[in-house]
Structures are given as C-alpha cells and as structure tokens.
Amino acid sequence: MHYSEDELILYHYGEARRRERIDEHLNTCDACAAAYREIAGTLALVADVDVPERDDRYGLEVWQRIRHDLPVQEPPWWMAWYRPTLASGLALFITAAFVAGRYWPDGAPAAPVTQSDTTSPDAGARVLSLAIGDHLDESERVLLDFVNASGDRVDVSGQQAWAADLVDANRLYRDAAERAGDDTIAGVLDELERNLLEIVHGPSTMTPAEFETVRARLDAAALLFKVRVLSGELRERDLAPTEPRKTT
Amino acid sequence: MTVTDIPAVLARARRGDDEAFRALVEQHSRSAFRLAYRMAGNEPDAEDIVQESLLRAYRHLGQFEARANFGTWLYRIVVNCAVEHVRTRESRKKRARMEPIDEFTMPVSESPGPHRLAESRDIGRRVAAALDSLSPLERAAFTLRHYEGRTTDEIARTLRLGTSAAKHAVFRAVKKLRAELKGLEAGD
Incomplete structure (x- = not known):
C-alpha cells in the first residue's frame, strides 16, 4: 500500500x-519516501x-x-431589519431555516419558505433576497473559477467539490422562489442548478480541448451575466427601503 | 491616537468616528499589506487590495460584531478582496494575450541554462511565475495554508468554501507548483 x-x-x-x-511507512517504503x-x-x-x-x-x-x-x-443589520412585531420574529425564523437548509441539507424538513398570512411579506422577501444574493455571489465565484481553469490537463476537481456544496442550497432557494411565485429568480436558479450539476458530474480532469467543449456547453458567460444581474437586483431590492446612515 | 483600548476604539469607529477608524488603519495596514502581497505577488496590486479592503471594512463596520476580533475580520476581507482582484487581473490578462509579456508573467516553460538556474534570483523568478500560474482561488488557499499556517477548516471559513473544496484547492496548488518547478526541488 x-x-x-x-x-x-x-x-x-x-x-x-x-x-x-505514515511516519513508520515513510521509513520503510522507498517509493513513498521519495514522493x-x-x-x-x-x-x-x-x-x-x-x-x-x-x-511604521x-x-x-x-x-x-x-x-x-x-x-x-x-447600518447594522438589526437597525435595518428590526421591527418590533411578530413579523420580525418570523423573519428570523425563516433565516434560521435557510441557514439550516444550507448546512444540513439532508435533514428534514426543508425550509418553511411559504409566507403565512401573519408574516410581513416585506420582511420575508428581504430575508429571501439576502440569502439568495449571497448564494448567487458564491455561485458566481465557483463559475468564474471553473471557466478560468487551465493547464495541460485541466483539473477541476476542486471546483466540482465547491459546486457540490452549492447544489443543495440552490435547490432550496429555487423551491422557495417558485413557491413565492418569482419566476425570474426561479428560472435563473434552475439554470444555475443544471450547470452546477453538469460541473459536479463531469470529468475531473480533461484535455484543454475537452474542457473547451464543456465550457462551451455550459455557456458560462451568459449564465454569469444572468447571475450578476439578478444578484445586483436583489441587492438593490434589499437596500431600497432603508436610507443608509452617513456618519462622517 | 494609539489603540490602547480596542473595544472602545471599535465602538467609536462603528459610530462613524473617523479618527477611531484611522487608529485601526494605522494598526492593521502593515499586516494587511503583507497578506495582500503574498496573495497578489506584486506591490501595486497589494497596495490596491489594502486600500479596497479598508474601504470595504469601513463600509461594513456596522455589521462587524463587537465581540469579534477586528484583525481576524479584516483578514478575511483582505483575502476575499485579493481573490477578486487577482481574478480580475487574470481576466484582463486573458483578454490581452497579444500584449508583450512583462517580467512577472514570464512563462515558466522557458528553459534557462544551468548557470541561470543556479542563481537564486532566477529561482525566485520561477517560483513567482509558478505562483502566478495558480488560479486566484488556488493561490489564496495555498497562501493561507503555506505562508499563513491556517488549517483547512480556517481556509474554508475564510474563503467561504466547503471543507473538501478548500482541501482540493490546496492539493491542486501544490500539484501545479510541483509541475512548474520540477527539477528545481530544494536539495537537487
């Protein structure tokens, strides 16, 4: 061995x-010791x-x-978000559910993203926007890292592991967007999910020519553009109702 | 102004006191520069990263938790800022492949003679070029692991990656460096 x-x-x-x-093995195995x-x-x-x-x-x-x-x-997050109402409590609950969904994707049940009649639509939507915005930023990074891979043998195993980490969260957010009736977000997340899965299930190492084929099939440039635009829109949605604090 | 009472200085900075923030800048700029230089590989980029990171830190001071360590928080901002900066630089390079190649981006595949290789200056140049061949993420993960002594878990948290992705980024970086520096291993 x-x-x-x-x-x-x-x-x-x-x-x-x-x-x-390993110490012991390296003392007895010339091949491993040389490596x-x-x-x-x-x-x-x-x-x-x-x-x-x-x-100095x-x-x-x-x-x-x-x-x-x-x-x-x-402003501090609590200043922008705090509302002394039931809605703020429910918003926090939704946040916790999203976080749970991101880190314990196999756990039941999925995030309760449907808004009840008692939930403030604004608070719920902003929580959702913030979470999806973060997710899109991270997805953009993994896509960029993937399309920028290079070498005589293109090794994308790291990007695959990274993309795999994002797939479950993406599914959760897509479901949430569908249930909230936001077709634009759901559409981009659906496309993103298919691309992430393509990266995850593709070969880990490729020749530059093979990699070029995969890159062309993904059409990452178009997807990156959509991801960026949507991420920007969500950030604007998030910031719109709150006046930034100028302190200087 | 000296930073003798960190919590108080942080509290003032978070309330928008520019003099308090100035104290934090004075205290943390040198370490931020060291990290940025290791991540970017040249002074102009490192300077840009330091400035951008501090401006970002200022903008988000309201979201900084008072109980956390400002240095650690800024460290993460510098790392992520450097990854974005290097990524932008790489994209620009790709678009301008026909431009003359400068010293820092000298291709490592050229075969210098044995005398040149013997000179540490040339070895240093090849090491710099080998580091430059890493993707921004690989370079960040390798810098954190190799130069900063961070564990895989810390690298994952700093770069907001899964643990396995962080580990693979380090593996790929080391493998690329081995390929680029083959024949130059210490002791050869």
Missing part, C-alpha cells in the same frame, strides 16, 4: 490522520515570498490615501 500525493500533502502540513503510521521528499522539496523552494518592508509610517500613509474616499457606512 502506498500513500497518495494528497495524503502526503496533508501529512506535510500536519493535517494527516494517523500521522504515526514525499519531492513534495517537501518543492514546498521548501516556495518557503516564503520576499515581502517588501513597510515602515505606512499605516498613516494608507490613511492619507483613503480618508477622502471613505464610503457611507451601511
């Missing part, structure tokens, strides 16, 4: 399980980046550069 490159990388950084067993020496040798080569020094006045210099560009401070 030999240890994989990934296991030896984890071992190098002190995160491998059963470290003692480990190569990994350690490369990482020793990139020991540290020579960072240019900045003296640097902080002041940075301040002088930014002081005239300070933006309007956004």
